[in-house]
Amino acid sequence: MKLLLCITGASGVIYGERLLEVLSKKEGVKVELIVSKAGKNLLKKELDTDPREIYEMADEVYDPEDLDSPPSSGSSLYDSMMIVPCSMSSLSKIASGISDNLITRAAAVFLKENRKLILTPRETPMTTTWLKNMYELSAEGAIVLPTMPAFYHEPDSIDDIVNFVVGKILDSLDIDNSMFRRWENKDLRPSE
Template sequence: MIVVAITGASGVIYGVKLLEVLNDLNIKNSLVISDAAKTVMKNELSMPIEDVINLADNYYEFDDLAASINSGSFKFEALVIVPCSMKTLSSIANSYGSNTITRVADVALKERRKIILVPRETPLRSGHIENMLKISREGGIILPAMPGFYQNPKSVDEQVNFIVGKILDSLHIDNNLFKRWGEK
């Protein structure tokens, strides 16, 4: 089980693509979408939010602190927050579990489960970097949405696939979403 959380940073397409690929690979997933992400989705996606929710095996409300995923006894292999807003990153770094996303992140860190945060912000200030370092020191993976260009992408989809492929690599899930360095 992979928990996918989509927060209010630009780049919600990364989270949607990850859900699509997990479905294609028959990997069970759960989803949480922040209120801010719903606003961003209306501006960035051409699909209704309900269609995004339907990509998930399980959906949890953003403000449901009693959700099963917020308990250490809930079994999941990994949490991916994609995209991850700086507000969410700061809350996680400073142990402020005030909503379903930051609480499940707290669970992932305390239970030593895999957690991947995909920030999509630039430029970064010192506070952002310090918060990333805090999470990294606790075992979290910081995977910024920085597409590679060595594969000569011809479309935004190829750039999205690169980042989602790197997320899957970090989860140790085989994928062919992008051309790897040195591949013909």
């Protein structure tokens, strides 16, 4: 499985970092990485991490300004692309068909080639424009998977909350995982 992971400048870069960490340990999975300039800034701010430490977990890293590299072309074959987290700026550009950097260009390619594109936006509250853009992208076939935590799995820590969202992304990629406790209605269990 060959995947393209992009990290953009929305809060919650920890989701992208955790996803990369998990995928890098999966056998048979190759992950290529693009981090936007704003994404690099957020990695430093939120995780106190030099982006180069993150790059080491990827099989290949591309410069977001290098529109000459493989993800720009539909002839480069990937199984899925994920933008985690996805800024509303990148999401809105993709919805409008603007391909001004390697991330937005690669997303346009995934849409035109009908390949799996997972967008993980994080912003609140939402403008009407962003809501419309998410609707348009969903109608085009993208999976819009916001960084929305759930509480039915009874998280005890920030790690549990992060793992829930990462687990939902892995579910969308059809990758087996036990990142969070799945729902089972305890009321339906036979009484002891």
